[in-house]
Amino acid sequence: MLNLIFMKKKILVLCTGNSCRSQIAHGYLNFFGGDLVEVFSAGVETHGVHPRAIKTMLEFCREFIQAHI
Secondary structure, three states, X not given: OHHHHHOOEEEEEEEOXXXXXXXXXXXXXXXXXXXXXXXXXXXXXXXXXXXXHHHHHHHXXXXXXXXXX
């Protein structure tokens, strides 16, 4: 029973374009889930990662690091 509790959880994030919100969610889940999760993201269409997603994640990382130093 304990094996089920500590098994790596698989998470699928779905979004229409898989370019912004799903990519941000994917990043957050990977960051906070660490070795406990395996994250996948997918969408109906492929648009590539939106520049705003990258900007948002970089801002979050900077703020998170500053808050915890």
